Amino acid sequence: MPVQVLKERNSSKVTSITLGATKEQGGTRTGTITVGGEASLPFLHFEGEMPNKPVIAMEVVDRVPEEWNEELKAAFEGVMDSPAAWAKKSVEEFGADMIFLKLQSADPELGNSSPEKCIETVKSVLAAVGVPLAVVGCGIDEVDNKVIAAVAEACAGENLLLGFATQENYNTIVAACMVHKHTVIAQSPLDINICKQLNILISEMGLPLDKIIIDPSIGGLGYGIEYAYSIGERGRIGTLQGDKMLALPTLGTIGFEAWKAKEANVGIDEFPGWGEQAERGILWEAVTASALLQSGLDILVMRHPEAVKLVRKNIGDLMVPNSL
Amino acid sequence: MALTGLDIYKLLPKTNCKECGNPTCLAFAMALAASKTSLDKCPHVSEQAKETLGGASAPPIKLVKVGKSGYERELGDEVVLFRHDKAFFHPTCIAIEISDMLSGTELEAKVEKVNALAFERVGQTVSIDMIAVRNDSGNPDTFANAVKAVADKTCFATVLISEDPAAMEKGLAVIGSSKPLIYAATEANYEKIVELAKKYDCPLAVKGEGLDATAALVEKVAASYKELVIDIGTRNLSQALAEMTQIRRLAIKKRFRPLGYPVIAFTASDNPRDEIMEASVYITKYASVVVMKADEKSQILPLTALRMNIYTDPQKPSQVEPKVYQIGAVTKDSPVYVTTNFSLTYYTVEGEISGSKIPSYIIACPTDGTSVLTAWAAGKFNGEKIAEFLKACGIEDMVSHRNIVIPGYVAVIKGALEEKSGWKVTVGPAEASGLPAFAKAHFA
Numbered sequence: 001m002p003v004q005v006l007k008e009r010n011s012s013k014v015t016s017i018t019l020g021a022t023k024e025q026g027g028t029r030t031g032t033i034t035v036g037g038e039a040s041l042p043f044l045h046f047e048g049e050m051p052n053k054p055v056i057a058m059e060v061v062d063r064v065p066e067e068w069n070e071e072l073k074a075a076f077e078g079v080m081d082s083p084a085a086w087a088k089k090s091v092e093e094f095g096a097d098m099i100f101l102k103l104q105s106a107d108p109e110l111g112n113s114s115p116e117k118c119i120e121t122v123k124s125v126l127a128a129v130g131v132p133l134a135v136v137g138c139g140i141d142e143v144d145n146k147v148i149a150a151v152a153e154a155c156a157g158e159n160l161l162l163g164f165a166t167q168e169n170y171n172t173i174v175a176a177c178m179v180h181k182h183t184v185i186a187q188s189p190l191d192i193n194i195c196k197q198l199n200i201l202i203s204e205m206g207l208p209l210d211k212i213i214i215d216p217s218i219g220g221l222g223y224g225i226e227y228a229y230s231i232g233e234r235g236r237i238g239t240l241q242g243d244k245m246l247a248l249p250t251l252g253t254i255g256f257e258a259w260k261a262k263e264a265n266v267g268i269d270e271f272p273g274w275g276e277q278a279e280r281g282i283l284w285e286a287v288t289a290s291a292l293l294q295s296g297l298d299i300l301v302m303r304h305p306e307a308v309k310l311v312r313k314n315i316g317d318l319m320v321p322n323s324l
Numbered sequence: 325m326a327l328t329g330l331d332i333y334k335l336l337p338k339t340n341c342k343e344c345g346n347p348t349c350l351a352f353a354m355a356l357a358a359s360k361t362s363l364d365k366c367p368h369v370s371e372q373a374k375e376t377l378g379g380a381s382a383p384p385i386k387l388v389k390v391g392k393s394g395y396e397r398e399l400g401d402e403v404v405l406f407r408h409d410k411a412f413f414h415p416t417c418i419a420i421e422i423s424d425m426l427s428g429t430e431l432e433a434k435v436e437k438v439n440a441l442a443f444e445r446v447g448q449t450v451s452i453d454m455i456a457v458r459n460d461s462g463n464p465d466t467f468a469n470a471v472k473a474v475a476d477k478t479c480f481a482t483v484l485i486s487e488d489p490a491a492m493e494k495g496l497a498v499i500g501s502s503k504p505l506i507y508a509a510t511e512a513n514y515e516k517i518v519e520l521a522k523k524y525d526c527p528l529a530v531k532g533e534g535l536d537a538t539a540a541l542v543e544k545v546a547a548s549y550k551e552l553v554i555d556i557g558t559r560n561l562s563q564a565l566a567e568m569t570q571i572r573r574l575a576i577k578k579r580f581r582p583l584g585y586p587v588i589a590f591t592a593s594d595n596p597r598d599e600i601m602e603a604s605v606y607i608t609k610y611a612s613v614v615v616m617k618a619d620e621k622s623q624i625l626p627l628t629a630l631r632m633n634i635y636t637d638p639q640k641p642s643q644v645e646p647k648v649y650q651i652g653a654v655t656k657d658s659p660v661y662v663t664t665n666f667s668l669t670y671y672t673v674e675g676e677i678s679g680s681k682i683p684s685y686i687i688a689c690p691t692d693g694t695s696v697l698t699a700w701a702a703g704k705f706n707g708e709k710i711a712e713f714l715k716a717c718g719i720e721d722m723v724s725h726r727n728i729v730i731p732g733y734v735a736v737i738k739g740a741l742e743e744k745s746g747w748k749v750t751v752g753p754a755e756a757s758g759l760p761a762f763a764k765a766h767f768a
Contacts, residue, residue, distance in 0.1 A: 005535070044566055222629040225630070263625060275624075278622075286600070291608055294604075306597075314605075318561060
């Protein structure tokens with residue numbers, strides 16, 4: 001008896017969103033990237049199209065992150081004091097689809113960089129690479145409102161991906177995206193209702209939905225990844241059933257979360273039972289990414305080049321068409 | 325396929341005798357369809373109806389047990405497609421493959437290495453679950469010898485991998501009483517292999533090629549033996565994901581019996597890192613067993629963590645025991661931190677404190693496994709409650725000072741806590757990631 005295959009008839013799909021802008025489009029990127037557009041659960045090509053593959057944005061910080069694991073720092077030796085060189089290496093040597101630039105030095109305690117200095121940094125990265133750019137602030141609302149607004153204006157037309165808009169602080173950044181033609185990252189704290197509410201608030205300001213990327217917040221492997229996994233699945237299911245306010249591509253800061261875990265960092269001398277640290281750290285990041293790809297993540301912000309390589313292959317393997 | 329109330333009604337005596345407690349046979353049928361009652365309530369039902377209906381009310385995915393008692397693993401018996409709908413119940417078993425081409429000390433060393441794949445993490449011990457012995461040699465005696473060497477050295481359940489009934493028979497002669505998983509019955513060998521499975525009363529994997537062929541073969545085998553595990557034979561990751569999703573869907577939503585069994589998956593890559601990536605897909609998407617060759621602790625630990633996370637019950641926040649935890653070589657002067665007993669919160673704090681390399685005490689307060697802000701909002705983590713627990717937990721005898729650090733998010737409780745407890749309160753960082761810098765500034 002042949003198996004009667006059960007295919008879901010999904011009524012809706014994830015909004016497609018293009019990041020970056022070429023010269024013709026008013027920017028300076030050599031290419032743009034489109035994410036989203038999925039009409040099924042992740043990689044179930046047999047019942048819905050997945051026109052765009054998930055992309056990897058490699059993280060670049062505008063100060064030397066001394067606190068990073070030695071293993072990570074070794075991978076970027078010689079370029080960490082120059083965001084432009086760091087970004088260039090990430091794209092040319094490690095194949096990053098995008099750069100995720102963190103303007104951490106704007107933090108008064110981590111350098112207190114002025115908005116002008118931050119603009120300079122962003123411009124230097126734009127000049128060094130041709131891929132689309134995400135730019136986020138240091139995480140202090142008052143500072144970020146000045147810095148990101150200034151960057152938005154100075155890079156008008158580039159269609160940067162700017163973050164983070166949160167429920168408590170979204171006006172300034174959303175307005176900057178509207179005026180200067182950028183896309184915003186709407187960040188919610190592992191809560192699908194707040195996620196949806198924030199998208200409503202932002203779109204009520206007048207920013208079209210195809211200019212919003214969701215950061216639902218994630219937990220790293222071992223530390224709450226299951227919450228992010230289930231929120232991802234619920235979001236995608238809601239999307240496929242027609243909820244427009246959830247139907248947006250998602251971004252997750254994989255590297256940041258994965259490398260917070262003790263399991264990624266402690267040496268084998270301290271924890272002989274856990275095996276060699278370098279391999280463990282790389283796989284901790286790669287498996288964090290893999291699990292969240294299975295729950296529908298579109299943009300993976302990553303750190304270690306070896307983890308990036310594994311995840312790129314995993315994405316490639318899963319983008320091979322399947323049929324039933 | 326799931327039966328409707330009307331389908332069931334047709335099989336009932338239709339006498340409306342009320343002995344089942346329902347007013348009519350139709351009402352009873354409706355209750356049965358909704359799984360609100362059981363067929364044994366009807367004293368007059370025919371044997372044929374029992375067989376048909378008994379099958380329909382069986383769990384959508386059969387529960388299959390592998391391994392000797394004490395080290396037994398349960399596979400299958402899942403009821404949902406998405407963990408947020410209820411929970412996943414029987415965690416994917418991780419099986420590490422050993423070739424029977426190894427022998428002597430080489431084989432012993434390999435078994436020892438695989439045996440050691442057990443980890444202490446977040447207060448729990450987790451390990452791999454099975455050792456799979458593969459009959460690469462093609463020789464039944466060589467296979468039996470390897471099986472014996474493994475059986476002598478391990479408690480883990482075993483998977484016997486050979487499509488040669490002669491080799492399988494020799495392997496089972498060694499270890500058949502420990503309930504190994506027999507892999508595999510195929511279109512070519514199933515009659516002989518099924519006889520072996522019956523003889524030794526062992527679970528049996530049925531290997532097909534794709535959904536249709538696998539379902540057809542399972543039907544043939546299941547006619548006489550039902551302790552089955554399915555291998556769809558697909559090793560292409562994308563296609564396997566599609567087929568394994570389909571199997572789970574058909575089993576749960578359509579009660580499609582030929583695919584209502586636990587599924588076994590094999591990694592295809594020869595690169596251990598890529599195997600881990602494949603295995604992580606199979607853990608999230610529906611494998612009950614994943615067999616791989618990767619065998620380094622550093623590679624298996626991330627997989628065990630993923631499995632633990634995916635298979636936690638979403639309705640039940642995981643907790644640590646509320647008490648004082650000692651991190652490092654503490655003394656009477658070591659700093660004291662307080663947090664909640666939500667395991668995620670606790671282990672994040674613990675990770676940072678141990679990372680700070682400054683021996684410290686962490687007090688996990690009883691907050692029913694809720695996080696700092698949730699517990700505070702619910703009145704479980706305020707000045708009064710923490711003061712009570714400071715007295716009850718015994719910290720007063722462990723340290724000679726009276727200084728305590730609270731999470732930055734609950735800075736507002738500082739005054740009340742100082743007043744109720746008499747301890748001097750320092751407000752720590754809001755995020756655990758700020759703890760190492762904080763500890764260095766205050767306690768180094």
